[in-house]
Amino acid sequence: MTRRGILAVDEGSTGTRATVVGEDGVCGPSFYTAVDVVHPESSRVEQDAAQLLERTVDVARQAIAWAGENGVAIAGMSVCTQRATAILWDRETGRPLAPAVVWQDSRYADELAKLAPEWDPVLWARTGRPVGTRAPFLWAARQLDQLDVPADRVLFGSVDTWLVWHLSGRTRYVMSATNAVAFGGYRLREHAWDQEWLAALGFPASLAPPPVDDDGDFGYTDPKLLGIEVPIAAVMGDQHASLIALGALTPGQGTCVHGTGTFVGALAGDEPPDGLGEVDGVLCLVGWRSAGHSRFSLEAYTSTTGSALRWLTEDLGLFRSAAEISELAAAQPRSTSTWFVPTLAGLRTPVQRPGARGLLTGLSLATTRDAVARAVLDGIAHAVSDTVDALRTTMNRPVTRLRAGGGLAASDVLLQSQADFAGVEIERAADSATASLRGAAYLAGVRLGVWPSLVEAVAHQGKGEVFEPRLPEDERRELRDRWQDVLAVSLS
Known part of the structure; x- marks a missing residue:
C-alpha cells in the first residue's frame, strides 16, 4: 500500500539535508551535502547563494528518488533554513548579485552600536529584539548603491525567500514569519515590516519581501527542478521547526x-x-x-x-x-x-x-x-x-x-x-538529530491533512x-x- 510523506529540506549554515517524513512521523534516510562558508575578513562571513540552491535541489532529488523506490507518495514539501542570512539576486537571470551574507557576519557591528541608544527601546517594544550586531537591511542598502543592475530587477530576501522563489518556478516572492522575525525589523503584533527602521537603515521598504504564515502560500514545486509538482506547504526557520518537533x-x-x-x-x-x-x-x-x-x-x-x-x-x-x-x-x-x-x-x-x-x-x-x-x-x-x-x-x-x-x-x-x-x-529527545526536518514537515503535513494536528504529529516520536x-x-x-x-x- 502506498504511504504518504512530506519531502523535508533543511538548508543549514554548513550543510543541506533532505529526507521524507512518513505518516508515522518517522524520517526515511537523510541525504546530506556540505555547503561552503567563506571568511574574507574576521568580521565577514559569506556563502554562495547559487551553491545553496544547487545543493538543496541535489539532496531533495535524492530523497524523492528514495520515496519512489519505497512506495512513498510525496504529498507536499517543507523547507527549514538557517536564519538571517541575506541574499540579493537578479529577477531576470535568477543569479546572485553578491555573496550571501551569513547570520554570523558582524561587519556593521560598530555602526549599529551607534544606533542602539536611540533605537533599542523602540525595537524591543515593536520587534522583540534590540539593534544587535547584524542588519541584513543595512547590508542590502549599501549593496544597492554599487549594483550595475536596474532597480526593478533586484530581489532581496533570506535563504527561504531565495529557495522558494526558485523552487516555485519563480512564482512566489515571500518570507516566512519565523525567518522574518530573525531578520530584524519585523513587527511582532502587526506581522509587517517596521517602515521607520528600514528607512533609518536606508533600505527601500518596497524591496522587502512580504511576510507570510509559516504554512502559507508558497506555491508548488517546479517539476523542471525536482521532477514533481507538489505544494510547498510549510517554510520555517530551523530553531522554530525544532521547537515544534521537540x-x-x-x-x-x-x-x-x-x-x-x-x-x-x-x-x-x-x-x-x-x-x-x-x-x-x-x-x-x-x-x-x-x-x-x-x-x-x-x-x-x-x-x-x-x-x-x-x-x-x-x-x-x-x-x-x-x-x-x-x-x-x-x-x-x-x-x-x-x-x-x-x-x-x-x-x-x-x-x-x-x-x-x-x-x-x-x-x-x-x-x-x-x-x-x-x-x-x-x-x-x-x-x-x-x-x-x-x-x-x-x-x-x-x-x-x-x-x-x-x-x-x-x-x-x-x-x-x-x-x-x-x-x-x-x-x-529520542531523535533530536532530525528535529528541524520533522518540525517543518509536521506543520506542512497538518496543513495537507497528513496529520490532524501538531499534537498528534509530535505524539509519534x-x-x-x-x-x-x-x-x-x-x-x-x-x-x-x-x-x-x-x-x-x-x-x-
Missing part, C-alpha cells in the same frame, strides 16, 4: 538544542511577554504562525558550549574527546571549589558582555583531570541554566519541561546538572530518558548563588 506546544514547555553553542527556547503564548528587554540576550520570536495567528516564543543563546569541549580536546589536547570528558566527570562528585566559566567568546545572558573571557579557577596541586572535567560540564550547565532563568523571568511563568537534543545531550552528567541547576525536568532535579531547593540556590559570584569574577 514538543514545545504549550506555554512554558521548551527546548534545549546543544551544538557549537546552545539555544534554549520556550513557547510564551499568544501575545509577546511584557518583560522584553529586561534581561540581556532574551529575544521574542514568532514560534510559528499559522492561519493568521502567531504563537510567540522566547529564545536565548549560550555561545560557547560544544565549542568549549572542542577547544579543550582539539586545540589544547587536555582530553581525547567530549565522551571522555563526560566519562571522567561521571566519576567525580560535584565541587564547590573548582569552577569553569565557558565565556570563551563573550557573554550574552544574563548580561551582554562581548569582551568577557573564560575562567578556570579554584585549582590546587590536588586538582585532578576528573575534577576539571566535572567543573567543565557543571560550568556549561550553569551557563545554560542562566538562559533558562532568563526565559522564566521574561515570560513571568515557569518553564515546565525542556526536551534536549544535539551533540552534548549525549552526556548524562551534563543533563543531570542542567536539571539540578535549572530546577526543571529535562528529557533527552518515542519518549526519551528523563532527568529529574535531585538537589533540594536550598542546595540548588546556594550553588546558583556561588556560580553568580564566580561569573562576576570572570566579568571583572
